[in-house]
Amino acid sequence: MLLNLEAMKKDISIYVHIPFCERKCKYCAFNSFCATEHEKEEYIGLLCREIESRAKDVSQEYAVRTIYFGGGTPSVLSPQQFERVTSTIFECFDVYDNAEFTVEANPSSITPEKLEKWKQLRVNRLSIGIQTLKDKSLAQIGRLHSREMALEKLKLARKLFDNVSCDLIVGLEGQSGKQICGEAKELLSLGVKHISCYLLEVYPNTPLFHMISNGQFSPLSDEDVVATFNKLATYLQDAGMQRYEISNFAFPGYESRHNLNYWSRGEYLGFGISAHSFLHGKRTENAATVADYRDGKVTAETLSPREEDEEKIMLGLRCNLGFRLSDLKAIDLEKNPYFADYLGQGILRRSGGVVTLNPLFYHLSNTIISNLFG
């Protein structure tokens, strides 16, 4: 059935937002919360309803290249709940046989039964929220797992899945370059193929924010964050990974195709609360609360030509895809003195009309990008 799809249908990615978590981490400002079984069941029903209803308009035109269950913590779903949503997607859309299918999972909610079910339902990539392998830091930021549990669940996951990604956080109290490189080494020795490195961000009104104000937690200074991140980046690249996006490292062939679609401004459908979609040049965002989502509230956003250009520059320069100069409609970079200067200094590279940021300057990307906006 899928043989001729390529010629007939356009590619699309699907994102499913699972907002539930077993417990709120102390640094978390995402739209996620603890829920009862009844609330989860209701949400699964709403998700399936949204998938069915939106598929009616688009499934003839599109076939699915990537599926991504993010959160929150998708691994808190029972195998039956996960199967209900996944089966709905497969019933409503044509999905390529080689589609990338990622599930975000936390060590505390990974079980052998869930791993088996995910495998059976065509999941072929796991993104595991390890964050750190230091027990003291895990406790400080309110994670539910220990170092021992993280390693045990990772080994279990690797028995069934080749393509496993792990998240690490940079900026934790007392963290050193040596420590985080040691953690990365342990993850790589267990066959991890992709690592996402996030900076610890402190949002107002989170428990971590108050812990810092009360002197109970001391994040790394900005200077130490940069030094620690750079050591980790060097370590991962020396180990053979490519830094294909500011925060993401992968062995060749293990880049996240789902995220590459976002960064190249491909089309995608987002299901669930707060999920975004980009289809036919139009962006929409689902309601942020279950009550409003149940009522089908959606916000549409239209970007001006200038905002579109800014998005192309920003997304392109944050990863190795870059952006095409000829795709810019409202911003003339040839008139921007920074542009020529950055090219001259080798900070930006231009090849065949595509502009990329030299990865050595990723840490300056915010300043570079804002200077290009003029």
Ligand code: SF4
């Ligand atoms: S698991 Fe992730 S989404 Fe859930 S509370 Fe922790 S940081 Fe937030």
